[in-house]
Amino acid sequence: MGLFRSVVKEAWEKTFLFTKFLCFLHVTDNYLVDPVKIYGPSMLPVIDLNPSIFLAERITPRSGKITHRDIVVFRSPQNPRRTVTKRVIGLEGDSITYVSNPENSDNDKHETVVVPKGHVWVQGDNKYNSTDSRHFGPIPYGLIESKIFWKVFPLDDFGSFWRK
Amino acid sequence: MGTINSLWNFTKKFVTIGLITVTVSDRYVTVVPVRGGSMSPTFNPKTDSFTDDYVLVERFCLEKYKFSHGDVVIFRSPLNYKETHIKRILALPNEWYVTRHNNDVLRIPEGHCWVEGDNAGSSMDSKSYGSVPLGLVRGRVTHVVWPPHRIGAVKNTKTEGLLPSL
Numbered sequence: 001m002g003l004f005r006s007v008v009k010e011a012w013e014k015t016f017l018f019t020k021f022l023c024f025l026h027v028t029d030n031y032l033v034d035p036v037k038i039y040g041p042s043m044l045p046v047i048d049l050n051p052s053i054f055l056a057e058r059i060t061p062r063s064g065k066i067t068h069r070d071i072v073v074f075r076s077p078q079n080p081r082r083t084v085t086k087r088v089i090g091l092e093g094d095s096i097t098y099v100s101n102p103e104n105s106d107n108d109k110h111e112t113v114v115v116p117k118g119h120v121w122v123q124g125d126n127k128y129n130s131t132d133s134r135h136f137g138p139i140p141y142g143l144i145e146s147k148i149f150w151k152v153f154p155l156d157d158f159g160s161f162w163r164k
Numbered sequence: 165m166g167t168i169n170s171l172w173n174f175t176k177k178f179v180t181i182g183l184i185t186v187t188v189s190d191r192y193v194t195v196v197p198v199r200g201g202s203m204s205p206t207f208n209p210k211t212d213s214f215t216d217d218y219v220l221v222e223r224f225c226l227e228k229y230k231f232s233h234g235d236v237v238i239f240r241s242p243l244n245y246k247e248t249h250i251k252r253i254l255a256l257p258n259e260w261y262v263t264r265h266n267n268d269v270l271r272i273p274e275g276h277c278w279v280e281g282d283n284a285g286s287s288m289d290s291k292s293y294g295s296v297p298l299g300l301v302r303g304r305v306t307h308v309v310w311p312p313h314r315i316g317a318v319k320n321t322k323t324e325g326l327l328p329s330l
Contacts, residue, residue: 018183020180020183020184022187023183023184023186023187024183026186026187026191027183027186027187027188030190035321040165064245064246074299075297075299075300076275076299077275077297077299078273078274078275079274079275080229080231080275080297080298081228081300106223106304117243117244118241118242118244118245119242121242138295139298140238140240140241140242140243140245140296140300141245142239142242142300143247143297143299143300144245
């Protein structure tokens with residue numbers, strides 16, 4: 001009986017330790033830094049087509065200090081289950097002029113919009129192949145989850161990504 | 165020596181409880197107060213500030229972002245990310261909706277929803293800022309848990325103004 005009890009006690013202690021570890025991971029992921037895997041053509045040449053791993057921090061977006069040229073991860077306004085990475089081009093009150101159709105240079109319509117209150121304007125660096133604010137308009141600041149600040153993988157580019 | 169030891173134990177317990185509480189309230193369920201009368205009579209039926217309703221919010225819906233008409237949700241305001249609003253979903257993505265205040269017919273864009281307060285007269289909602297991205301939703305309200313005489317499930321009212329899809 002005593003043996004059984006000590007086994008149960010140990011199992012309980014192990015489970016509790018594991019739970020604590022998961023909770024710790026959740027808190028660091030959601031409030032401090034969070035690894036993200038990014039791939040696709042929209043941020044070429046800064047972010048490669050092939051999957052690469054970055055660290056993104058949550059403190060700047062939470063304290064409202066996201067500014068121009070920051071590369072941010074946000075929830076897609078078109079599909080809440082996906083997150084996308086783009087560069088912040090304009091903050092609320094900025095007026096943005098963009099070419100709505102960069103492929104056809106003969107009918108390049110320039111359009112100007114003013115970013116509304118509480119919103120930001122995001123665009124991919126590769127303007128020829130990016131679904132961004134030119135397509136779905138300015139996004140609410142609340143959709144921004146984190147800001148990219150460190151490149152981890154591939155290892156030969158390991159280092160700061162703060163001002164890229 | 166004894167005091168330092170017990171202080172250390174106390175800190176450890178405190179941090180552990182904090183981590184678990186934050187994780188559960190971020191991922192599973194949480195309780196939030198309802199401020200203001202925009203959802204009256206569902207919440208805060210009487211407008212005096214001593215009896216703010218407290219509601220239970222579940223976060224499991226954030227796995228799939230599947231909602232139905234009449235769900236009451238909390239979401240970050242599209243105008244100010246620091247504010248959290250509580251409203252009822254009246255229309256879901258790709259639906260046609262007739263607004264109640266001026267009878268406009270509009271199509272809800274992909275990944276968005278139309279939210280309004282139950283107290284149509286005094287509510288800042290989709291009537292002023294348009295449809296809201298579902299990505300801003302932070303959870304679904306299921307029960308009122310405080311004050312005691314108002315404990316109960318939140319009813320999912322039937323919504324009007326939806327047009328049959330074309």
